[in-house]
Amino acid sequence: MNKLFSTLTVKSFDEDEGVFTGIASTPSTDRVGDIVETAGITAKHLPVPLLWQHDHDKPAGIVESMTPTAKGLVVVCRVLKDASAEVKSYWEFVKAGAVSLSIGFRPLEYAPLAAGGYHYKQVELLELSLVTVPAHQDARILTTKQHQAANPVIHIEGNTMTIAEQLKQFESARAEALGKMDALVTKGATLSQDEDTQYKAAETEVASLDQHIERLKAAEARQAKSARPVQGVNVTVQDNAPKGSDFVRFTKALALARGNPMQAVEMAKHLGYGNRVETVLKAAVAAGTTTSADFASLIEPQMMTAEFIDLLRPSLIVSKLTQVRHVPSNIRIPRQTTGTSASWIGEGRPAAVTNAAFGDLELGDHKLGAIAVFTEQLLRRSEPAAENLVRDDLIAVTANAIDVAFITSTNAGVAGVKPASIANGATTAAASGTSADAVRADVKKAYANAVLANQPLASAAWIMHPSTALSLSMMVVPFSFTTNVDSVTQDVTTITSGQREFPGISMNGGTFEGLPVVLSTNVPGDATAGYDLVLAVQNEILLAEGGLAIDASREASLEMDGAPVHDSKTPTAASLVSLWQTGSVAIRVIRGITWTTRRPTAVYRISAAKYA
Template structure:
């Protein structure tokens, strides 16, 4: 946990030189300030130069400051206030600050910092900040630590004016938020707990976990009863607790906290031992008369990662097929994953004999629980694709529509006319579009060896799952966003960027990026697209380049974005590995999610074969219409198994203007490397 704080110190002006505005002093000392806190100087981290602010206002910089090396006595600093020649808000603010400091009206400085390691000071509400990171120094009115003083003040020359101006626009600083933890952190920097004695007076040792838990619960109940008694006595007498009562009450409360922590550990150990326990005698045992009844603990096996059950089901069916009837699917599922596994429950319920014809859609044979296995794989696949990320994590959803249903949209409105007396009324026409999304199929074939299939390790299951998912995800992403992807009638849809006239990027630095965004937004809004449903789609390399850009203060230029997505200019970002790389001049798309029709069957079809011969290419040339000579690889000859995965889906733009595209994007790259 981190705590954002401020620490104050007095300013004592001992010398003024109007030629240079330079302030020297002490930023922090190891003394306790008036808030009760201590900032250890040797644990302070910083990076020079830092902004010198007015009253901790991030929008009001008045100069720059450099810290000297920390010593055990404190950290000295040198702050510079520029001499501004041009009239304006900045000159007025800096001059006001200088006059206020010089005349002693502002007598304190304050560091804005983030706590990295800290501990509470015993007997007080103060905090000892063992390690911290300073962001800025401010001139403030309210003092708190008298030992940190200013030793001299003089004017600086105009050389620092340009640097201070770089801190002026949107310069962040410490927020000043004080958030004290409600519970002391454990460890060397935290508050230690006094152990609670639970041994009975007779001297009997408690050896079992149950005995220790029972004793702790009894001790806690006794403490709570005594605390209620103390509080009730004070309430009946119409007063607050006196010092002795407070001390006893606090001691009892601390013991209760210690007992609660100990109970958590003991119950965790009890659950672990319950997992390791083995039955010794099946005969029922009558409970002892003085035994304490305890609640039974049900331990469930951890749920596998998303998509693993689907891969296991595919493996079981493939191995049963390979055995040529020697083993049933239930036998293989039981041997690999046990009778309590979801896969065993599915194949035993389906009751499909191994070696039967399974070249059809496996989902047709699955009822009830098995559908959840396919849904689990689809959920695993969804965050891997662009279309799957819509509608998640505050990203607007695509417009979901059914297959083979006419979708009528109005592309142009009619007009009304003023008509004079006795004049004919003119006619008007409305423009409509009709769209129907047919069931189109995206398919992939993944080849694995029989040796891999026969391995029962979790890593083998993951390899099979990832091989099936990655191939499907790559094709969906590429065809959804690639501007060069046109429609193929009855086979595949056009990408949402196909046919869109792009806007050319103006450059790579921060100002050029903002200019690109303005140009793209203008195109987007001019087409009556609501900005609230806008979504950025870009290559992960482009997002990474944006996240690495920093301003002159060393802070992120575009703080909301990372290589995994986030937000950019207030709109959500979807990234993909299958966009053109940024070094080649890639694309960035701004998409109106509500204007993209999307139809999805929601399932996955899987076929398996070991007799097939495959052309091991991602762009096969052979077909049944115009066969050509080519090199083929036999699954039987190479002891391999081919899995074919298919998804039924389709998409289309509701309006041609639903997408705006920026091309030749090299954001964040040096101009010389483009």
């Protein structure tokens, strides 16, 4: 099979269908010295295969029609761009003008040329190929309908090029002609008659090219003056890194720089964290410092902490309660503690006089601090796995601390330090048993308590441990039947029907007795004694959220314990670990968050629930 590379001028293309219409012409001899007459190109059958780089193992589509004309071979091709990702990439090459056409044919009538090569007068077209390295010097995609609108276009000798492209072409031809002239006069001998003729012809060509180039430049200047601005397209570049990655990078750079923002900027540049992280580090202002070598500064990168808080919220019990009331922190809210009363009176009898009592509900300003320790080697690693590990650990340590304080009934709170649990002071009753009947009895008491206190159960939700939810979901309805074995003995066998006692709940949540279920492994209890089961009226809970602050240190000594015992006021012997000595970095997350309930009756707690 013979091949010939030709100019491909795309006239139009259909983005949705993958169809382009173009003119494939062969106006001159290609680099291997061959010429194919366009009018002599025929095909036995249509469609003809459209290949990639003449590789029969890489089909790109089909040639739907072909029409020989005086200007070239008009072809309508369909690229099967949806067949595979590889073929789709071929379509992108066509649109970008990065490929040309190559004709694969079988010669039918041909004759040798005097300068070498062959003149093919009649050929049978076997296939067309999209190629990236043409053998023909003019083989390239000159323009496309989609991409030519931004530049003025004129037509020269059947070709369609922008003025800038024509100037480049003619400048190249001029340089080639000057090169011929220089080669003739620098060979060290006078010119022969033929060489003199060649020199004068090249000289004339250069003069003609100079004149035409000036004309093109003048035309370009005129069109530039009358040109209208092209309608621009807004391009938005979005980072595809996982949410919270920039916050983690900020934290890592700050930790490695010992809390110094300027050093952190250089650290971020060195680790390639990107412009966004560098910008926030440059804008970071220390909110407070100490003279000790502990936690050197408090930084609040407002641009990125929102991302971290968004990642933190789905992990919190209080954030899963979608109907809580969001209020500012450090406020007082008046509330009525006792109401007025009315009584029936008889004729001539006095009416009773009563009054209402009021009090204040105070919501403080509390902050939670959690410390996570990482090795310096881990923080210096910038691959996604290391960043995800830091991010997830920061989320876990913060979420666990908040959840434990929120739901553990023994947390009575500390004035000015932390809020009391919503379950602290709530009505509590131990689980009455382990059976489904005991479950229903316990739920009935919880609902009755809420109704008696005039609490709106429509906004209530159950908070439980996943183990409790799993146990409830596995309960099935039993029934019994009797089989007469003989006239004396009757065997009674109890089997399960397979019908679930509480079909709305599963180990992933759902609904329980008509109310939504919120799951958390931080619900107090254990597998042996059972877990708490809490009924909370959501719109009776007031929630105030603040920002996020980051501290970092490499010189501190820490008590590596979840419940540290040493105290600066009353020192207690404890085993401390030096971060500097162990090559570690401590990151402290400070999260502003607090809550309270409007009334204690908003929460009902079932303790030691071990249903089975």
